[in-house]
Amino acid sequence: MRRRIVAGNWKMNGSKDLAKELVGYVRSETGSLDNGVEVVIIPPALYIGDVLSQARGDLAVGVQNIAQWESGAYTGEIAPAMAKDAGCRYVLVGHSERRQIFGETDEMVARKVSLAVASDLTAIVCVGESLEEREAGQAEAVVARQVRSGLISVTQYSEWQNVVVAYEPVWAIGTGKTATAEDAQTMHASIRSVLKDMGAPADEVSVLYGGSVKADNASALFAEPDIDGGLIGGASLIAEDFVSICRSLP
Ligand code: PEP
Numbered sequence: 001m002r003r004r005i006v007a008g009n010w011k012m013n014g015s016k017d018l019a020k021e022l023v024g025y026v027r028s029e030t031g032s033l034d035n036g037v038e039v040v041i042i043p044p045a046l047y048i049g050d051v052l053s054q055a056r057g058d059l060a061v062g063v064q065n066i067a068q069w070e071s072g073a074y075t076g077e078i079a080p081a082m083a084k085d086a087g088c089r090y091v092l093v094g095h096s097e098r099r100q101i102f103g104e105t106d107e108m109v110a111r112k113v114s115l116a117v118a119s120d121l122t123a124i125v126c127v128g129e130s131l132e133e134r135e136a137g138q139a140e141a142v143v144a145r146q147v148r149s150g151l152i153s154v155t156q157y158s159e160w161q162n163v164v165v166a167y168e169p170v171w172a173i174g175t176g177k178t179a180t181a182e183d184a185q186t187m188h189a190s191i192r193s194v195l196k197d198m199g200a201p202a203d204e205v206s207v208l209y210g211g212s213v214k215a216d217n218a219s220a221l222f223a224e225p226d227i228d229g230g231l232i233g234g235a236s237l238i239a240e241d242f243v244s245i246c247r248s249l250p
Pocket residue numbers: 009011168172173174175176210211212213231232233234235
């Protein structure tokens with residue numbers, strides 16, 4: 001069985017107050033859901049402790065980025081093992097903002113995935129094409145390359161248990177434009193076939209959709225057979241909307 005996940009990426013937003021109000025509300029509203037959703041909150045690293053104390057073990061917590069090294073003289077970086085030690089269960093790797101703004105390459109993504117998995121964190125590995133790549137008919141090839149190179153170090157069955165893929169078309173992130181459920185399903189099926197070709201237990205790897213998922217479009221996306229949940233940016237900061245998205249998983 002694949003994990004069904006709704007993860008909220010706060011990006012560089014939030015505060016101690018938001019951690020208290022939003023996480024407490026999400027915890028109380030999603031606790032009784034019977035759709036098997038695992039709710040993950042991914043705040044800025046400074047608020048992980050605040051979120052953990054509100055989550056009280058009912059919600060999982062993740063970190064938005066980790067270093068590509070285990071430890072040492074890397075001022076400002078967070079080691080994978082530290083994220084685990086602090087109570088995180090998830091880490092985002094290769095978010096398009098990290099790739100575009102901070103120059104994160106496929107090779108860096110691969111190193112981070114390898115370290116995350118070794119630290120028993122579940123890596124949510126983000127992949128997705130730009131608008132130019134989609135218009136040039138290269139979307140599936142670009143995403144396949146990102147999946148193959150980002151996950152190159154993952155070989156063992158136990159390691160695949162700590163990998164989630166998030167398909168996030170770059171043109172849909174924070175833009176209000178969403179892939180149609182049909183286009184997203186086509187890409188998710190393509191990702192699953194790449195995973196199979198890599199020797200992964202492809203039917204057990206969760207593939208999330210991200211990119212302007214809102215309360216009013218989540219149900220259509222989540223109804224597709226290869227979409228196992230969502231990675232939510234903007235809407236994860238609005239408590240009622242985020243809860244409604246969690247409820248949209250069938
Ligand atoms: C994201 O940050 O991963 C994301 C999908 O953002 P948004 O939902 O705001 O498009």
